[in-house]
Amino acid sequence: MTEKWIDSLKSISDQGSVGACPFCGSTNTDYKCSVVIPENRNGYMDIWCNNCKKAFHVSRMQIPKNMKTEGEIPQGLEYYN
Incomplete structure (x- = not known):
């Protein structure tokens, strides 16, 4: 399932936003x-x-200073790794 999220990871890195849900x-x-x-x-x-x-x-990642660290992670999420 990781490959479904590759575009989202690239979008966060390039544009600072997740983009469309895979x-x-x-x-x-x-x-x-x-x-x-x-x-x-x-x-x-x-x-x-x-x-x-x-x-x-x-x-286990090193978090760049420009990455978002504020806000709440919603309850009830279904994780797909």
């Missing part, structure tokens, strides 16, 4: 990076669709 096509999508180790900005990222509630989790 499951339902909605653009009502979002993401949040969570910094766990502040010294080197290591943490994880969640990407999701607010309409169909499908989500993706990226673990």
